[in-house]
Amino acid sequence: MKEVLAYPANYWQTMYEIWLFVAVAIYLVVFIPGAYFLIKYRYRKGANEKAQHVHESKALEVLWTIIPTIVVIYLATHSFAFYKVQRTAPESAMEIKVTAFMWGWEFEYPNGKKVYSFFNSVVNPETNAYLSPDKVNDMFKAYIPAGTPVKVLCTSRDVLHSFYVHPAKVMEDCVPGRITHLWFQINQPGDYWTFCREYCGTQHSKMAAVLKVVPKEEFERWMKEGMQTSNESNKQNL
């Protein structure tokens, strides 16, 4: 089996392919007879000057009520089965807390480590133009272990935002006063976009953050970095 870039994007991909097949089939079922009738029954001088009358056909009408009903109920049921997987994080998932604000993201890891990404951390400060994700300063990147399921608990500090993980093809709104959830797993190391998908004001279109997916060992090392000292200083303060 070829390696999938990200979960649960594979389910979306399958759903997309099923729908595309059904949609193209229905399109042809409508378009071909439509085009044929338009050509065959066009008005010509001396031929087909008068229409013939066909009021209705019970059989046809029942047919195009029942078959579409079956097709759409099948699609909804298929989606139901997939959606359950897309919404249920595996038991082993690592939990991170994502808090959205105008305009940026806070990522909090299980050991308390936090990463902040702001609307101006993904742009070139001189031109205000978007950088490509690998050019963004590592300081602003949320590190994610490759091949590990991650469950995101999302909320917002001010207005509605939406957390969309580009390679995993999942999103969920971040609602102030509520905690929403989604999960994903990215299998190949690299830099990936996440975007805000709910309109939130001036810098909405720059409210992106970069996920830096790294091998597990590197992630463990990174997560501990900087935490040691702060824990010690906490002890000293106590």
Place this chain on the structure above:
Amino acid sequence: MAAISYRPYFSAGLKEWIFTTDHKKIGILYGVTSLVFFLIAGLSALAIRMELYQPGLQYMGEDAYNQALTVHGVLMQFWWAVAIWSSFGNYLLPLMIGARDVAFPRFNALSYWFFFAASVLALLTLLPGNHIRMMWTGYPPFSLNENAGPVAFYVLIIHLLGASSLAAAINLVVTNLTMRAPGITLKKMNLFLHAFLAMNVIQILGVPALAGAVTMLLMDKYFHTAFFDPTRGGDPLLYQNLFWFYSHPVVYVMILPAFGVISEIIATFSRREIFGRTSMILAIWGIAILGFMVWIHHMFTSGVPDWIRIIFSYTTVLIGVPTGIKIFNWIFTLYKGSIRFTAPMLYILSAIFMFLIGGLTGIPLGLPAFDIAVHDSHFIVAHFHYVLGMALTLAVFGGFHYWYPKYTGRMYSELWAKIALVLIMIGSNLFYFLQFIVGLEGMPRRYADYPPIESWIRLHELQTIGSMILGIGIALAVLNLILSTKFGKKAEDNPWQSPSLEWLVPSPPPPHNFDKIPHMPEDWDPYNYDWLEKHHKKQ
């Protein structure tokens, strides 16, 4: 017919236009206002497309972009997609049922002047300092924020439009049910009238929900209540529920009349009755009822419980069934017809084609497993521009051309109407089809700027070129309609040879429509084209 000549109603003076209670003049007032705002909204769309041509901000800042998008959304929805049907309904409904005016003519004038007041307010928001930047949905808590602009304008606009829509809806429903001329039974009524009946019932049931939602928004923002403010115990999702309880059914307020127009034109130019007329009427009401049971699909990623999403995914996809019935019936109306390819026919055939694509791409948006990746992406934007943007606009322009000789007594230029249609179809498909693709690739909606991903840039460039072609096409179609009022050939009273009642009066119709209320005989039917031939031979 008595040879009394009337002054053409459109040559009336200013005073007469302002104080008129004639349904035809009010219909024209609605139409002109609607068209002016359609052009403003269209220009703001072109500005948006220019900005998206390349990544980065070249022509306007984020705030200007957000304002342009808000203007585009609000004006296109309320001034074009909803209000243009008030124009058609007012002008044609009394003519089609053999009445001299609507049931409450002064109430009718009031509903236009409410609409006019809302139009003035909408223009005021274009002044610096009054810019609203919260998108047409106006979700709190963002709309409670300073960044959103003066929300009170928006709330008042919605209230004025709501009052106008309610008044118009009640008026047209009463007119339709009580003032039909003898012989026009509910079963024999034009499908256009059935569509307007269902559409107005939706308005009456739905508008109060939106009015309530925006009133709460106003109170939250200015009187410190806490309906939607989570920091004081409110719930922002309450607004979304109330908002979409009206704003989903309103898409059927927009599209059902378009279906009505399509049915009229396709029957006339196939020279035969609508195939499966009973199932067409049942489908209209099926859509109207189901339309109130699907609003959660706008909230599939908003944090509502998963089981609610699943229930609403079933109701949502089921709407595809009555819609499918309508499309199949239209296709089979062509069967054994004698099809004339006039401009209005070509416009509505294009509308059916665009609606088919829009409908098929709407089905996956009802499937949460698919929607989870494309909600609030350009995919959904492309979907509703196929159905509401293009299918609706093409049906409206089909209607403009079809009833043009009735309205003005003149003919439009057939050639220019067809050239405009070709440009519109090339431009819109280049534009919106690529918008599907960039949406599938993840491009979020309402972004003034986007990251320089190679394929996104190319797709956006082509979309902008498409939008310019579309803009030229629309401009040509509108110019043709305007110039033909002066230079068009004189039209006959019934150039399309239709037995539908509006065609049996002179063009343009006299102020009182009918010299005496017509009694329609047993064998008459608005789609019985043979009846007309017999009738004319007798004369």
